[in-house]
Amino acid sequence: MSPWNYPFQLTIAPLIGAIAAGNCSIIKPSEYATNTSEIIDKLISKNFDEAYISVIKGGREANKSLLAEKFDYIFFTGSVQVGKVVMEAASKHLTPVTLELGGKSPCIVDETANIDLASKRIVWGKFLNAGQTCVAPDYLMVHSSVKEKLINKMKDHITEFYGLSPCSNKEYPKIINDKHYNRLRTLLNEENIVFGGQFNDKTNQISPTILDNVTIDSAVMKDEIFGPILPVIEFENINEVVSRVNKKPKPLALYYFSNDIKRQKHIINNISYGGGCINDTIVHLATPHMPFGGVGDSGIGGYHGKASFDTFSHKKSILKKSNLVDIPLRYPPYKNKLKLIKKILR
Template sequence: MAEYKAMLQRQREYFRTGETKSVEFRVRQLERMAKWIQDNEEDIMDALKGDLHKSPFEAYATEIGIVKEEIRYTLKHIRSWARPKRVPTPVTQFPSKSFIYPEPYGVALIMSPWNYPFQLTIAPLVGALSAGNCAVVKPSAYSARTSALIARMIGELFPDKYVSVILGGRKENEALLNEKFDYIFFTGSVNVGRYVMEKASAHLTPVSLELGGKSPCIVDETADISLAAKRIVWGKFLNCGQTCVAPDYIFVQKNVKEKLLRQMEKQIRKMYGKDPCRNEEYPKMINEKHFERVLGLIRDAHVVCGGGSRKETLQIEPTILDQVTWEHPVMREEIFGPVLPVLTFYDLKEAAAQISARPRPLALYFFTRDRQREAWVLKHLSYGGGCINDTVVHLATSHMPFGGVGDSGMGGYHGKASFDTFTHQKSIMKKSGLIDIPVRYAPFKKKLDLLKKIQ
């Protein structure tokens, strides 16, 4: 679209002025963003309530609070991150000095999903702006209220030559991906992630892909079963199961399965009541399409808890499935809803082998009190990140990068990792003109022995 080309041209021209590279400029923009969020918390919560029926507590804990912490952490460290860093120089280059200069890529495209529409849009934007880039933000059409609020927020904070918001659906996504950006940050499904990478390759544009997959939760016989049940139920049914790092299925050791099932049923009743679909604090599915898709995964399955739904509110009860195999429909795709299938294992290596035979997941959770088993799982299984004796919370920190591996994505962000993601590390060696050692110049007769001694 001609308007997108014009928008990108304005951003490129503004970026070339160098204004966004000033650290003081970046700090001011982040401070203004933090103040806007603080002043408009109620509006953000209302938008999230309208899109996903999130309670104020859940909206703050999983969206607003995480973004505020990202900004706070970035403001605390940005000056040291952006400073050129002296590094050692090989003796073969004497006399000289070596430096790494962090510099922004230029114009970044941030494409965000609908499940955590505020957090998963603004947190990457914090990284892009802290690194000194301009940005084009494309929020999801499914979370229309939050996307409109983000457009209002960006419009009130920044000129569009600095940050722009594009609303719309597939047509707009396609048009944007046909343009050349300097960096693309995408959060969404594996299939769309492949398409984004394919389109980026036409321009040799670097990408971060925050995807998903079937994240396992292993519970062994040594685990604190009641605590495991509480933390699994919390992590799985948060946001009505629409969380990329939610436990997608349980792998429980055979001799503690029944106890775990009973405890999870107990925790579901305790957290959501006897009729979760009439609980004002229980979120909903994003739209009818996804509501029907998830219900289809329950049909003909062995339901041990839940299974009910309420179409008028697009809510599905927290549901646990037993007697599940890898051939069942629920195990063939990422669930992304409040359905939790349970598989069993006898030996930990058996479970690990089955997990390893499938695409590497975005997250893995392991409940155990055996440190040797913990160490074995950490060493032998590959996945984006995860927790020992908890679920989901590993992403709620600015001190560690969050991201996937293999089919679950590439690249990481949060805290310094966000700054690094949107930054090119420029390597510079400054050579002295006082001495010019002749050994490197031709002719090379009888110089090889000397080279081997000094290199």
């Protein structure tokens, strides 16, 4: 069951793992990405027998009907709310699941970071696909001594990447539908906007936006943003960061920009999160050499590379015993055998 934000990739990538492990599969693409769903349907039906791989299209009713069936495994990518529905339905058949969810993934910048490079990589990771990426930096925590410099550098890189009018840039994506566009519009609090904030109701575009003077209790900090809005929160001490992040549900990703190796280890060892990067964003999910997935509220299980094969496989343990030797020591009656068994176990 795949989402709408990367509708082709996040359908085909887990399918490859399922095929590699020898499974028959049903694909349920997102109803929001209708054109991509049509393409997937045509590709699959043209190249595979439907008894091997088939595509089911539709909305909530199709999801509900599918989840009522008994499967050997369910792989879901999407929101936390729908993930709970999937897991509840799977539990009725004791069906194992992989849940690739999301959450508020923090990006942390301390005073030792390379600010120019950090700002460039943060802007790229946050505003890729107009922020509609499950591992996008959701909010930025920056040391007070470098906050102004970082924000100014991010402004420069946004203009460099998307121009002075991003909503007129043909390369800049739109928000998937009216529902999500209107949700994001409500988060554009003019008092906090220090850059961007423009929008186009006709094209459902919102320009890359930076919000400053945001608090943990602000509306933009309550749920995953999943759009081109970046709230900035300043801090004074790295322990303060650890405490704040740990008070929230475990994030899918965490990004830390720092040249202090001890602090890097401190963040890794003291915050639980799915995966992430030191001095970069997003790119950890591009490697096939390690699994990608969440923890706690951000997901269950992982995939990518061989981990995809492992996800859709069962490791069946088998011991094949010789018939040539059969030691009588293990059979009752034990009587005086116990002393000998204890000696052997020592």
